[in-house]
Amino acid sequence: MPTLAYLTQVTQGSPGDISIRGFDDGLWEDLLSLDLACSLKWKVLSAGPCPNARRVFFQLVGEPDVEGRDEPVADLLGQGSFATRREAGRQFHAWVAAANQEINEWLSTSGQLTFSGQIPERLAGFYAQRAECLGQHVANLSLDGAKAVMNVEQAINTRGLPFGAPTPDGAWVNMPSQFALGVFEAKLTPPPEPCDVYLLTAYAALLEWEHRRPCDYGVLLSLDSGSGQLCCDPYYLGEVARDHVRQNIEHFASLIAWSRLQGQDVISDQKQLDVTQLCRPECPERGPACPRCWYRGECRGQT
Ligand code: SF4
Numbered sequence: 568m569p570t571l572a573y574l575t576q577v578t579q580g581s582p583g584d585i586s587i588r589g590f591d592d593g594l595w596e597d598l599l600s601l602d603l604a605c606s607l608k609w610k611v612l613s614a615g616p617c618p619n620a621r622r623v624f625f626q627l628v629g630e631p632d633v634e635g636r637d638e639p640v641a642d643l644l645g646q647g648s649f650a651t652r653r654e655a656g657r658q659f660h661a662w663v664a665a666a667n668q669e670i671n672e673w674l675s676t677s678g679q680l681t682f683s684g685q686i687p688e689r690l691a692g693f694y695a696q697r698a699e700c701l702g703q704h705v706a707n708l709s710l711d712g713a714k715a716v717m718n719v720e721q722a723i724n725t726r727g728l729p730f731g732a733p734t735p736d737g738a739w740v741n742m743p744s745q746f747a748l749g750v751f752e753a754k755l756t757p758p759p760e761p762c763d764v765y766l767l768t769a770y771a772a773l774l775e776w777e778h779r780r781p782c783d784y785g786v787l788l789s790l791d792s793g794s795g796q797l798c799c800d801p802y803y804l805g806e807v808a809r810d811h812v813r814q815n816i817e818h819f820a821s822l823i824a825w826s827r828l829q830g831q832d833v834i835s836d837q838k839q840l841d842v843t844q845l846c847r848p849e850c851p852e853r854g855p856a857c858p859r860c861w862y863r864g865e866c867r868g869q870t
Contacts, residue, residue: 568694568697568701568799569717569737569751569788569799570667570674570715570716570717570739571697571701571799572786572799572800572801573749573751573784573786574701574705574708575704575801576749576803577704577742577746577747577749578707581747581783581803583805585781585783585805585806585809586806587806587809587810587812587813588775588809589771589772589773589774589775589776589782590775590776590778590779590780594772594809594812594816595728595816597816597817597819597820598728598729598819598820599728600820601729601820601823601834602834602838603729603834603838603839603840604729604837604838604839605729605730606729606838606839606840607729607730607731607840608627608730608731609725609730609731609733609769609773610626610769611623611626611627611815611819612769612773612812612816613765613766613768613769613815614626614815614818615759615761615762615765615856615859615860615861616761616765616811616854616855616856617818617851617856617860618851618852618854618856619821619848619849619851620818620819620822620848621848621849621850621851621862621866622818622856622862622866623815623818623822624822624845624848627822627842628842628843628845629862629865631862632861632862632865633756633861635652635756636651636652636653637651637652638652639651639652640655642795643655643658643659643687643755643790644659644662644687644689644690644790645687645689646687652756655755656754656755659753659755659790660755662686662690663690663736663753663788664737664753665683665685665686666682666686666690666691666694667717667719667737667751668719669681669682669686669694670694670698670701670716670717671716671717671719673698673712674701674705674713674715674716675712675713675716680695680698682694689797690797708746710742710743713741714743717737717738717739717751718738718740719737720734720735720736721734721738722734723735723738723770723773723774723776723777725776725777727776728773728776730773733769735750735751735752735770735774736751736752736753737750737751737752738750738751738770738774738782739751739784740774740778744780747780747783747784748771748775748778748780748782748783749783749784749786750770750771750774750782750784750785750786751785751786751787751788752766752770752786752787752788753787754787754788754789755789755790756789756792757787757789758861759859760859762859762861763787763802764808764811767785767787767802767808768785768804768808768809768811768812769812769815770782770785771783771785771804771808772809782804783803783804783805784802784803784804785801785802785803786801787799787800788800821848822846822848825846825848826844826845829846831845831846832844833845850866850867853867
């Protein structure tokens, strides 16, 4: 269960120092120097690995080619039937959000844990089986249960950065100041590794910007496509993961510089980014990330 996966990491503590932080203006320097008004897709921060700025370019101008997204799904957690995997994903999100709210209620009131009949039994059982262990972690940390509640689907305030309002599926931001914050995503189709880490770390950096305190932990809830079992995986969002976000900011800045060199008017007088003016960077030699890239069809003309 997500809150248990977060608190387990908190209990174990952070394994190392992190020098790249979202509350340090230095991380955002290249971005802020462009003086953009809010017009930038925040997901530019979570574009996956690429030898140059090409993946950031595709992230800004196109849609990822997610395998199986429009194929039918007959069963989801014992419930059927869904027209497409994309629609099933939306339903999965809604159920997980409802289950997280139930856990929040239970943590805040110390009452009886119950799940609405709308939540599939398999998901409710997954949460219920882990509730006792969650209660033990709360007690071990001498926590008021209300401090461990997850903010469900609450937009991050990115005031001062040129992004809209990124909304993670959840975030633990109410913990006492000695504990690092955490971020949560639920994905029926998780992004291919290592993009899961990129996504969580981008959220973490933005939460650090908003709350001016460390956010070191991520949790991803997904459904194993083979076994149909729920998987709740913890992620430590350390220095290497932060470097991915920093590199994407650098790639974005280099993309703007490259496009301007080609004579393109990429940022208007109103400080808006015009993605139609962006120039596609050179195609690099095939890199190790290419076989798992969602844009490889567009980039290399094959899937
Ligand atoms: S296919 Fe390779 S070069 Fe093209 S965008 Fe993806 S990672 Fe970058």
